[in-house]
Amino acid sequence: METLSFELELVTPMFMGGADPNGPPEFRAASLKGLLRFWFRALYPDQLAEEGRLFGTTAGRSRVRLSTQVVNRVDGAKYSDRYQEVSYLGYGLISYDSSQKKAVTVRPFFDVGSRLAVRLAFLGPQSAADQEKVVRAFWALAMLGGLGARSRRGFGSFKVTLIDKINDLPFTFADQQSYVEAMQNILTGIVKPGKIPLPDQTCFSPRTCVVANPAAASALKAWQQIGQQFQDFRNYRSNEIAGDDHDLMMNYMWHGTESDIAPARAAFGLPHNYFFKKKLLHGKERPELQGGVDLWQEVKAGRRASPLLIHIQAFADGTASAVVSFFPAWLTPLTTDKKGKLVR
Numbered sequence: 001m002e003t004l005s006f007e008l009e010l011v012t013p014m015f016m017g018g019a020d021p022n023g024p025p026e027f028r029a030a031s032l033k034g035l036l037r038f039w040f041r042a043l044y045p046d047q048l049a050e051e052g053r054l055f056g057t058t059a060g061r062s063r064v065r066l067s068t069q070v071v072n073r074v075d076g077a078k079y080s081d082r083y084q085e086v087s088y089l090g091y092g093l094i095s096y097d098s099s100q101k102k103a104v105t106v107r108p109f110f111d112v113g114s115r116l117a118v119r120l121a122f123l124g125p126q127s128a129a130d131q132e133k134v135v136r137a138f139w140a141l142a143m144l145g146g147l148g149a150r151s152r153r154g155f156g157s158f159k160v161t162l163i164d165k166i167n168d169l170p171f172t173f174a175d176q177q178s179y180v181e182a183m184q185n186i187l188t189g190i191v192k193p194g195k196i197p198l199p200d201q202t203c204f205s206p207r208t209c210v211v212a213n214p215a216a217a218s219a220l221k222a223w224q225q226i227g228q229q230f231q232d233f234r235n236y237r238s239n240e241i242a243g244d245d246h247d248l249m250m251n252y253m254w255h256g257t258e259s260d261i262a263p264a265r266a267a268f269g270l271p272h273n274y275f276f277k278k279k280l281l282h283g284k285e286r287p288e289l290q291g292g293v294d295l296w297q298e299v300k301a302g303r304r305a306s307p308l309l310i311h312i313q314a315f316a317d318g319t320a321s322a323v324v325s326f327f328p329a330w331l332t333p334l335t336t337d338k339k340g341k342l343v344r
Contacts, residue, residue: 002122002131006138006171007115007162011219011314013076013083014110014156015093016148022078025110027147029066032118035145036066038202040137042327043190045203054130064134065121076111079104085224088231089153089310110148112219116158139169143183144210144311144325152305153230154223154322157312175317176215183210199329202307207328212313212321219312219320226310226322234265241265249274253289262293266331269306270295295331304331 017025037055044050056062076082084103087094097104110116120138122131147156160171169186173179191204199205216222233239236246245263252259253276266272273292278285295302307327314320 002126004120004131004135005162005164006118006120006160007071008118008142008158009161010074010110010112010114010116010147010156010158011320012146012154012157012223012312013105013112014114014146014148014158015107015150016110016156017107022107025073025076025108027068027070027110027116029068031148032068033062033064033066035141035147035151036064036134036137039140039145040133041201042203043136043140044133045199045201050133054134063123063126063130065123067119067121069117069119070110071115071117072113074111074113076105076109078106078108082111086154086227089223089227090150090155093150093155115161135169139171142171143313144309144323146311152309154226154310154312157219157314159314173313173315175315176212176313176319176321179313179315179321180212183212199327202305202327202329204327205329209326210323211325212323215315215319215321217319219314222320222322223312226324230310234268246274249291249293250276250289253291254286262331266293267306268308270302270304270331307331 014027015025016028016031017023018028033055037051040051040055041048053060054063079097079100081100081102081104083090083094083105087096087103090105093106093109094103095106096102118138120134122134142158142160145151145157146154147158149155151157163171170182173182187204187208187210191206191208193206196205196207198207213222213226216225234242236242241264245265248259248261248263251257253274263272271292271294274290276286276289278288280286295304307329309325309327311323311325312320313323
């Protein structure tokens with residue numbers, strides 16, 4: 001049985017646990033496997049059968065056994081105000097407490113500096129190609145993703161501090177320049193140039209864009225900077241695109257003016273909610289308005305995760321960079337018309 005072990009260190013807080021969200025945080029193998037499956041599909045979108053064969057289906061067991069261990073846990077306490085400057089990115093995890101007059105975490109978590117171990121065991125005879133695909137999925141998670149809740153907004157970012165075997169994929173970097181050069185080299189091999197239709201799912205394609213912000217003095221500083229940029233972009237007072245979305249939704253909710261397009265910021269994920277306070281506008285009193293854009297699946301509102309991911313990459317020189325990945329894909333699912341043709 002071939003095995004591969006990694007040791008990780010969190011550079012942003014990780015919110016991961018069991019069935020009780022208010023219980024003690026856990027580093028769960030099942031959650032990690034789900035993330036590996038996501039990145040496997042992102043790397044190999046046309047190999048769904050291979051994903052099932054390697055990671056398991058209802059008809060067959062997984063050929064990859066994952067084990068996780070907490071090497072050293074740094075506890076993050078509920079009601080901590082340490083991360084209030086990234087509260088905009090932490091919706092659902094960080095909330096404003098009126099009694100303390102500040103944003104605080106709403107449940108316990110693994111704090112920065114926690115060290116975790118991951119062991120990948122390949123059961124039975126596996127080809128070198130199969131093992132490489134699984135390791136590449138873990139590499140993509142380490143370079144562009146994160147662990148636990150709100151990982152698409154930078155939470156649960158980690159750096160690999162130890163690997164027990166030499167591998168062609170780089171996991172550690174001296175500084176931002178070495179990271180960018182390595183990513184350019186590897187992503188060029190993953191993403192083949194050419195014109196293709198918009199993918200049906202979040203995956204690497206010629207339309208994929210990965211951008212690294214200038215290096216900051218620390219991971220927290222890099223995270224705060226990208227969080228402020230993200231918030232500014234979504235503010236209709238400071239961004240024309242956000243202003244157009246604001247007007248489109250207000251006209252629909254107040255005047256009933258229908259539109260054949262969704263707000264541009266729906267690309268940050270659905271549902272996409274709006275709230276307009278009661279105010280006097282053009283001599284008329286506009287009532288308080290609440291509404292949004294939902295993704296309807298059959299007869300109920302569904303969800304569409306954002307194709308834009310934020311990751312915080314730490315370097316050996318002590319600096320860190322916010323890395324933003326955009327995976328353009330259809331936001332709405334395929335369905336069929338009366339003739340059985342796939343439409344959107």
